[in-house]
Amino acid sequence: MIEVYTDGSSIGNPGPSAAGIYIKAGEDKYEYSFPLGVLSNHEAEFLAVIKALEVCKEKFPNEILSFRSDSRLVVDTIEKDFTKNQTFLPLLEKIRERSSSFPYFFIKWIPEKSNGNADKLARKAIRIL
Template sequence: MIEVYTDGASTGNPGKSGAGIYIKVNKEHYEYSIPLGELTNHEAEFHAVMEALKLCKAHFPAEILSFRSDSKLVVDTIEKDFTKNKAFIPLLEEIRELYTDFPYFFIKWIPEKQNSNADRLARKALRMTL
């Protein structure tokens, strides 16, 4: 099972945004900081999950994925597979399409303090955009 920690960060709402992705595979780990452009903080959180799914598809196809995020909104939206927010509907649809490539996809909410690696990487991505 692959453990994937994601975080999104934004300098404004909306503003320059970035994604941090920390992937644990056995005793190895991989770190990614991805600038995202102008997004709200919530949109950046969704995009972080999408970017992580794309990375997993390229590097860990057909693996079992266990995602962790400190965004309750994102986790709840994906778990319930529903949102009323029109801005989030296409993001949810893309996430749904991306995770169907894997035999199992789980997502779990974690407190911010347990997501420090992904947070650090998201902040690094922000610095890359400034």
């Protein structure tokens, strides 16, 4: 099972945004930082999950994925597989599509203090902008 920690960060809302992804695969650790452009913080959180799924497709195809996020909105939306928000709907659809290629994908909410690695990586990518 692959553990994937994601975080989106924005300076301003909307503002320069980035995604941080921290992956634990057994003893191996992987770190990714992606600048995302100008987005809302919520959009950055969703895109962090999408980017992480893309990384996992390349590096860990056919693995069980256990995602963790400190965004209740993102976790609740993915778990319920529903949103009325027209901005988030295409992002949810991308998550559905990308996660369907894995045998099992789940996501759970974690407190912000437990997501420090992904947060650090997202903040690092914002400084690149």
